[in-house]
Amino acid sequence: xxxxxxxxxxxxxxxxxxxxxxxxxxxxxxxxxxxxxxxxxxxxxxxxxxxxxxxxxxxxxxxxxxxxxxxxxxxxxxxxxxxxxxxxxxxxxxxxxxxxxxxxxxxxxxxxxxxxxxxxxxxxxxxxxxxxxxxxxxxxxxxxxxxxxxxxxxxxxxxxxxxxxxxxxxxxxxxxxxxxxxxxxxxxxxxxxxxxxxxxxxxxxxxxxxxxxxxxxxxxxxxxxxxxxxxxxxxxxxxxxxxxxxxxxxxxxxxxxxxxxxxxxxxxxxxxxxx
Amino acid sequence: xxxxxxxxxxxxxxxxxxxxxxxxxxxxxxxxxxxxxxxxxxxxxxxxxxxxxxxxxxxxxxxxxxxxxxxxxxxxxxxxxxxxxxxxxxxxxxxxxxxxxxxxxxxxxxxxxxxxxxxxxxxxxxxxxxxxxxxxxxxxxxxxxxxxxxxxxxxxxxxxxxxxxxxxxxxxxxxxxxxxxxxxxxxxxxxxxxxxxxxxxxxxxxxxxxxxxxxxxxxxxxxxxxxxxxxxxxxxxxxxxxxxxxxxxxxxxxxxxxxxxxxxxxxxxxxxxxxxxxxxxxxxxxxxxxxxxxxxxxxxxxxxxxxxxxxxxxxxxxxxxxxxxxxxxxxxxxxxxxxxxxxxxxxxxxxxxxxxxxxxxxxxxxxxxxxxxxxxxxxxxxxxxxxxxxxxxxxxxxxxxxxxxxxxxxxxxxxxxxxxxxxxxxxxxxx
Amino acid sequence: xxxxxxxxxxxxxxxxxxxxxxxxxxxxxxxxxxxxxxxxxxxxxxxxxxxxxxxxxxxxxxxxxxxxxxxxxxxxxxxxxxxxxxxxxxxxxxxxxxxxxxxxxxxxxxxxxxxxxxxxxxxxxxxxxxxxxxxxxxxxxxxxxxxxxxxxxxxxxxxxxxxxxxxxxxxxxxxxxxxxxxxxxxxxxxxxxxxxxxxxxxxxxxxxxxxxxxxxxxxxxxxxxxxxxxxxxxxxxxxxxxxxxxxxxxxxxxxxxxxxxxxxxxxxxxxxxxxxxxxxxxxxxxxxx
Numbered sequence: 001x002x003x004x005x006x007x008x009x010x011x012x013x014x015x016x017x018x019x020x021x022x023x024x025x026x027x028x029x030x031x032x033x034x035x036x037x038x039x040x041x042x043x044x045x046x047x048x049x050x051x052x053x054x055x056x057x058x059x060x061x062x063x064x065x066x067x068x069x070x071x072x073x074x075x076x077x078x079x080x081x082x083x084x085x086x087x088x089x090x091x092x093x094x095x096x097x098x099x100x101x102x103x104x105x106x107x108x109x110x111x112x113x114x115x116x117x118x119x120x121x122x123x124x125x126x127x128x129x130x131x132x133x134x135x136x137x138x139x140x141x142x143x144x145x146x147x148x149x150x151x152x153x154x155x156x157x158x159x160x161x162x163x164x165x166x167x168x169x170x171x172x173x174x175x176x177x178x179x180x181x182x183x184x185x186x187x188x189x190x191x192x193x194x195x196x197x198x199x200x201x202x203x204x205x206x207x208x209x210x211x212x213x214x215x216x217x218x219x220x221x222x223x224x225x226x227x228x229x230x231x232x233x234x235x236x237x238x239x240x241x242x243x244x245x246x247x248x249x250x251x252x253x254x255x256x257x258x259x260x261x262x263x264x265x266x267x268x269x270x271x272x273x274x275x
Numbered sequence: 276x277x278x279x280x281x282x283x284x285x286x287x288x289x290x291x292x293x294x295x296x297x298x299x300x301x302x303x304x305x306x307x308x309x310x311x312x313x314x315x316x317x318x319x320x321x322x323x324x325x326x327x328x329x330x331x332x333x334x335x336x337x338x339x340x341x342x343x344x345x346x347x348x349x350x351x352x353x354x355x356x357x358x359x360x361x362x363x364x365x366x367x368x369x370x371x372x373x374x375x376x377x378x379x380x381x382x383x384x385x386x387x388x389x390x391x392x393x394x395x396x397x398x399x400x401x402x403x404x405x406x407x408x409x410x411x412x413x414x415x416x417x418x419x420x421x422x423x424x425x426x427x428x429x430x431x432x433x434x435x436x437x438x439x440x441x442x443x444x445x446x447x448x449x450x451x452x453x454x455x456x457x458x459x460x461x462x463x464x465x466x467x468x469x470x471x472x473x474x475x476x477x478x479x480x481x482x483x484x485x486x487x488x489x490x491x492x493x494x495x496x497x498x499x500x501x502x503x504x505x506x507x508x509x510x511x512x513x514x515x516x517x518x519x520x521x522x523x524x525x526x527x528x529x530x531x532x533x534x535x536x537x538x539x540x541x542x543x544x545x546x547x548x549x550x551x552x553x554x555x556x557x558x559x560x561x562x563x564x565x566x567x568x569x570x571x572x573x574x575x576x577x578x579x580x581x582x583x584x585x586x587x588x589x590x591x592x593x594x595x596x597x598x599x600x601x602x603x604x605x606x607x608x609x610x611x612x613x614x615x616x617x618x619x620x621x622x623x624x625x626x627x628x629x630x631x632x633x634x635x636x637x638x639x640x641x642x643x644x645x646x647x648x649x650x651x652x653x654x655x656x657x658x659x660x661x662x663x664x665x666x667x668x669x670x671x672x673x674x675x676x677x678x679x680x681x682x683x684x685x686x687x688x689x690x691x692x693x694x695x696x697x698x699x700x701x702x703x704x705x706x
Numbered sequence: 707x708x709x710x711x712x713x714x715x716x717x718x719x720x721x722x723x724x725x726x727x728x729x730x731x732x733x734x735x736x737x738x739x740x741x742x743x744x745x746x747x748x749x750x751x752x753x754x755x756x757x758x759x760x761x762x763x764x765x766x767x768x769x770x771x772x773x774x775x776x777x778x779x780x781x782x783x784x785x786x787x788x789x790x791x792x793x794x795x796x797x798x799x800x801x802x803x804x805x806x807x808x809x810x811x812x813x814x815x816x817x818x819x820x821x822x823x824x825x826x827x828x829x830x831x832x833x834x835x836x837x838x839x840x841x842x843x844x845x846x847x848x849x850x851x852x853x854x855x856x857x858x859x860x861x862x863x864x865x866x867x868x869x870x871x872x873x874x875x876x877x878x879x880x881x882x883x884x885x886x887x888x889x890x891x892x893x894x895x896x897x898x899x900x901x902x903x904x905x906x907x908x909x910x911x912x913x914x915x916x917x918x919x920x921x922x923x924x925x926x927x928x929x930x931x932x933x934x935x936x937x938x939x940x941x942x943x944x945x946x947x948x949x950x951x952x953x954x955x956x957x958x959x960x961x962x963x964x965x966x967x968x969x970x971x972x973x974x975x976x977x978x979x980x981x982x983x984x985x986x987x988x989x990x991x992x993x994x995x
Contacts, residue, residue, distance in 0.1 A: 006904075010798045014805075017795060018812035020872065024827040025819060027837075031830075062331035063359075090722040097715025105723055112730055114981045116933045116954055119974035122371075122967055123733035123740070126750070129375050146729035149722070178714035196880075199818070207820040213368070217323075217377060219358050225822070233329035234362040235561045236545065241331055246823045253818050261811060268884035367747075367962055374750030395748065476852075539942040539950075540856025542835050552835070668964055678947045 032056065032244040058238075059231070059245035067220065068227040073252070075140050075223060076205050082145040083152055083201060084194060090149065091156035092182050096168065112150035117143075118210060125214055139215045140223070144205045152197050159193035160186055192267035195260050202253055224249045320606050321354045325369070326383040327362040333564075333626040335359060341622055346613045353606050366667075373397050380600035380607045383434060386422040386593050386659065387666050393425040394664040399598040400428040405608050415615060419631045422659050423595045431595035432615050435628040438589045438657040439492070439557040440649045441578045447474065447554040456555075456578035460496065463555075463581040464524060467533035470554045480528070481536035481544035481553030485677035487660055487670045489537075490522075491590050492557065495658055496583030497521040501673065501698070502661045509698040514691040521583065522680060522687055529681050537678075549573040559592060563646045564627045577649040591657040593631075629654075665701045672697045741971035748965050760972035770973070773951040774980075779863050780952065781931035784870035788927055789920070791871065792878025797908070799879070800886040810883075814876035821873070821936035828869045829941045832856055859949035862942050866950070869937050874930070878923050885919035886912065921992050925985065932981050953977045 032055050034048040059065065093099070094106060124143055133139035163186060171181045209225040216222055228249060231242045257264075328334040343355045358379065360368055366388060372378045373395055384392070392398050401423075402408040408429065412420060419433035443456045448466065451473040457463035467479035482489050487501065494500065499518030502509050512518070528534040535553075536544040542552040545562050549570040556562075557580055566575050580587045596614055600607045613619055620635035629650060630636050641647070660666060676694040680687055741761070744754040764770050795813055799806045816824065831837050832855040839855075842848050855861050893911050913920070935954035938944065944951035944959065951959075953973070961970035 007803075010803070011805075013794070014798055014809050017791070017875075018809050021812050021816050021876070024824060024831070024872075025815060027831070028823060028827055058331050086722045086725060089718045093715050093719035093722075097718070099715045099719065102719075105719070108731070109723075109726065111982070112726070114929050114932070114978065114985070115730070115734065116935070116974070118935065118954055118958065119737060119971075119977075120730070120733045122747075122750070122961070123736035124729070125371065125375075126736070127729070127733055129377075134375075134377065142725075142729055146726055149726050149730075178718070182718070200877075203818050203820065207822065209822070213360075213364055214371060217358070217368075217372075217379075219356070227330070228822075229361050229364065230330040230359045232361055233332060233561075234327060235559065236565045237329075238331065242826070243823075246820065246826075250818070250820055250823065254815070257814065257818050258811065261807075261814070265810075265880060265883050265887075268880060269887045370747050370965070371750070373748075391748070538854070538857035538946050539862065540833050540854055542833070547835075671963055675947070678945070682946055 028243045028247060032240055032247055034240060055240040055244035056248065059241050059248060062241070063227055063230070064219070065224075065227060065245070065248070068222050068224045069249075069252075071137070071221060072206060072224040072249075075137055075144070076202070078137070078141045079144040079148070079205050080198065080201070082141065083148045084197070086145065087149050087152035087197075088156050088187060088190070089182070090153045091160050092186060094153070094157050095160035096165075096178075096181070109150050109153060112147075113154070117147050117208075121210060121214060124211070128215055134215055135217045135221065137221055140208075140212055143211055144208065148201045148204065152201060155197050155200075156190065156193055159190050163189055192263055195263040195267040199257055199260060199264060202256060206253055207249075319352055319354065320603055321356055322381060322600070322603060322606055322610055323379040324355050324357045324381045324383075324610070325360055325365060325379040326357060327360060327365045328383075329361070330359055334623065334628060337622055337626055342614070342619050345618075346610060349613070350606075350609055353609065355610060369397075378599040380598065380603050381610055382597055382599060383594050384431065384597045386419075386433075386591070386595055387670075389423055389431055389595055389597065390425050390662045390666065391664040392597065393430045397599055398430040399600070399604060400430055401432065401598065401608070401611075402429045404604060411612055411615065414633055416631045416633065416636075418591060418654065418657065418659070419593055419595075422591070422593065422662070423597075425662060431597040432611055433631040434594045434596045434614060435623060436591065436593035436631050436654065437559045437561075437629050438591055438650060438653050439559050439580065440589070440653050441555060441557055441580050442548055442562060443555045443576050443578060444548065444551065444553075445574070445576045447477070447551065450474075451554075456576065457581050458579070460521070460524075460581045460583045464528060466555075467528050468531075471531070471533045474551075474554070477552050477554060478535045479533045479554050481542075481547055481556045482534060483544040483556075484537050484674065485681065486674045487666075488590055488592070489557075490525075490673065490677055491658075491660065492580055492588060493521050493525060493583075494518050495588040495590075496580065496585055498583065498585040501669070502663070502702075506661045506663050507702060509695040509702075513698065514688065514695050517584070519687055519691060522677070522691070526681050526687065538682075546570075549575075557589070560627050560629060560646065560650055577646070579649065579653055586656055587653070589653050589657045591654070591659040593629075663702065665704070668701050669698050672701070737971045738975060740968055741975050743968050745968040745971070746965045747961065747967055756968070760968045761976070763969055764972050764976055769948045769951055769956055770976075772948060773953050773956045776863060776950060776952050777932060777934075780867050780870065780934055781928060783864070783867035784874065785924065785927045785931055787867070787871035788874035788878045789923055791875045792923070793882050795875060795879045796882035796886055797912070800883050810879075813879050816873045817876040819873070822940065824869060824873055825937045825940040828865065828937070829856070832865050832941075856942055857946055859946070862950045866934070866937050866941060869941075870931070870934060874927065878927070881919060881923055882916070885916040889915045921988070925988055928984060928988070929981065932977070 033051045035052045128139045212223050228245050419436040423429050423431035451470045453466050457466045470479040497517050499515050500512040535541050544556050547553045548556045580589045596611045598607045617632050617634040620630035620632040621638050621640050624630040624641045672694050676690055680690050744756045834852050855865050897907050938955050942950045944955045957970045957973050960966045
C-alpha cells in the first residue's frame, strides 16, 4: 500500500514536471499552426480553431532556408570535428603527461569556462579581420571551436583519467608511441564520452547569433539564426512564421538528441563528468 | 575498431580540407569579382545593397521579385545583391563595418542615421559627385529630401517617407459617449477619462515606447522641443514650461490608468488596438497593413494627431538611400536613381511604402491607396528629429528620463533638468 | 600511476593551446587593454588612454549595482532550483521505473530548445494578457486584477529565474543520473535492512556519495547564472527603468546602444573578478567540508 502511494506521488511529480517541460514547445507548435488572423486572440485559445501549414511553407520558401540550413550543418559539423580533435589532444596531454606549465595552463583553460563569449566580440572581430577570415565560414568555425575547448577538454580529461594506465604500458611494451596510444586506444575507448560532449555543445554552436551576424556579410554564407532574425520587422513581426521557422531550426538538434540519447547517460556515467 | 577510428579521423581531416578549399575559394571568388567590377568597365558589376525589409514581407518580395530584376534588365552589366538585416542589427553592422571598410555599396538608412554616418565620412556627398543630382532631387518631396542633407551637402536621397496618425476605435469611443476623434489635446485628455469610466480594463491610448519617436509629437505639438533650433543645447527647450506641462499631463494619464503600452508585458499596442485594449494609438502606415493581414474583421479609423497650442505636429519617419561605395559609385548612383524613379516608387507605394517621388504621388495607382490620405495630410506638418550625430544616444537619455518620470514619483522638472545636462554633455562630447 | 614526461606531451598540448591562446586569450588581453581607453564603436581605429576612468564609471553607475543585485537574485533562485529539481527527477528516474526513458527525453528537451525560442514563448505566456493571467483570472478566478508579471521588477526576475530553472533542470538531471548510477547498491540494501526510510537514505547515503558531482553542478550553474543574457534581453530588455538589468545586458547596452566599448570592457573585467572570487570561495568551502 505504502509503495503504491509512493509510486503515485513519484509519477504525479514526473507527469507535472514533464508537462511543464514540453508545454512551451507544444505552445510554439500550436501557434505556428494558427493562421495570421488568430495569433492574438483573446481569450487565448490553446488549440487553434483553424489550422494551416502556411507558416511552415512561408518560412521555408521565403528565403534560402535550405541553404542556411546547409550552412549551419556545415559549420556545426566542421566545428565539431575540430572541437573533438583539439579537445581530445589537449585532454590526452593533461591526462597522460607531466610537463612544464601544466598546472598554470590548465587553470587558464578552465578560466575560459567563465568568459561570456559576448565580451570578446569586438577584439575577436578585429583579430579575424587581420587573419583574413572575415565573411568566411572559417571565421565562425575557429571561434566556435576555441570557445568550446575548455568545457570539452574538461569532460574528456575526466574520462581519459578513468581509463586504466596499465594499457599505456602494454602499448609501450609493444613498441607503440604516444600517438598509437592516443589514436588506437584512448580515442576508441572514449567513444561514449563524445556523445554527451556533442549534445552539450550542439546547441551553443547551432543557435549562435551575435558573432555570425557580425562577421558574415554574404547572404550565401549565412547560418539559420540570422535567417530567423530577419523574420522580425522593425514595427511588426509575423510571429507565426517566426515560430514555424524556429521549429524547423531546432528539429535537427532534437533529432540528434533522440538518436544519441541511448548512449547519453551511459557516456556521462562512464566518467566523463566527475567533478 | 582501431581501423575504424583512424579511418574516421582521416575522414574528418579530409572534410576539413574540403571545407578550407570551399571556404577560401568562395572568398577569393567574391573579391576578384568585385575588384574586376571596379576597374574594368563594360564587365559585370555586382552591387551590394543592405536593407531592413523583413523577410517574407511584401516589401522584400517586391524588391527582390520586381524591382531588382527590372533594374538589372534595364542596366545590363550591373547585378544587385540585396541583403536583409534587421533594423537594429543593420545600424550596428554599419557602425562596426565602418571601421574596417566592410560596407555595402548602397544601403537603406533610417533617416536618423544619416548625420552619424556622414560625420564618420562614410557617405558620399551625392550633389558634389553627380552632376544630375539636382534634376533628380527636384522631382522629390522637399521634407524627406531635407533628411539627407547635412551641412551644405546631400548625403543620400529619400526612399520612402512616413509619419504617424491617430487611430481610433469608433465603437469604443461611441460606447463612451464620444462621437468623433479628438481634435485637440484637451479633447484627447478629456476623452481618455471618459473611456476609462466606461472601460475599466482597457486604456484610452497606447504608446509602445517612450523614445523621441513616441514622445516628441506631444512635446512639439505643445510648443516645446528637445533641442534648440541650432541643435547646440537642450537647456530652455527640454526643460521649458511647454515641455513640462505636456509631460505632466501624459504622466497623469498614465498614473490614472488611461495610457499604457510601453512597459514590458503590456499588451502590444497595434494588436491591442485591434483587440479593444487601447481605444486610440498613433501609428504609421504599417499598422494598416497589419490590420488588413491579421485582423480582417477590425474596422479602423484614422484622424489627425490631436492639436496642441503649436498645432498637430507629428514626427517624420522614413528611409534614405546612401552610397558607401568607393569603387562602384556610378553604378550605385544608377541604382539609387532607379529606386527613387516613378516606376519603382509606385511599385513600393502600392504595398504601403509612402512614395517621395512627386510624379509617383500623382499616379492613379498611388491615389487609389485610400488610406494614404490622412498620412499625406499629417506629413505636411511633420517634423524631423534633430539631425545630430549623437541622436541615438540622446534618444536613450530621453527614453530613460521619460520612464523615470512616468514610473516613479520624481519631480518632472528635476528629471528634465537632469536630462538636459546629460544631453548637453553628449552634444559637447561629439562636437 | 606514474605519468610520462617529455616532448610527446608537448606535441599534443602546444598546438591546441596555441590555438586557444590566439582566439580566446589574445582577444581577452586586448579587451583588458581596451578597458583603460576611451574606445567607441563609432570609431574602432581611435583609442585614447584614460587610465582607470572606465572602472570609475562602472562603480559610479547605479545600474551596475542593480545588475549585480539582480545576478545574485537570479543565482539564488535558479541555482538551487535547478539542483533540487534536477536531483529529484534524477532520483525518481534512475531506478528504471516504466516510462523512465520517455520522461528523460521530456525533461531534457528544454536543454536543447534554443534560448531565443524559449524566451519568446515565456514572454508570450507571462505577458499581461497571456495564458497565465487568463488562467488565473478567467479560469480559476483567483483575482480579477491583472498581474503584471513582466513590468514589476521583482516578478520579472522571478519569471526569468523560472525560465532558467525550466531550461536547466534537464542538465542537472542527466549529470545526477550518471552520478547516482555510481552509488554502490549494497549500501542501500544495508540501509533498508536497518530500517532507514527514503529520506534518511538520501541524506545519509546518496548525497554524501555524490558530493563531488553536486559541487561540479553547483559551480557550472553559478557560472551559467552569471552568463544569463538572452532571456532578459528578449523578455524585459533590462526594463522598466533598468530595474531588471544584469551584467551582460548592461554590457551589451553600453557597447552597442551607447557605443562605449571601453566601459563595456571594464565592466566585463569587474565581472570576471567577481566570478573568479566566487569560484575560489566555493573551492575553499568545498575543501573545508
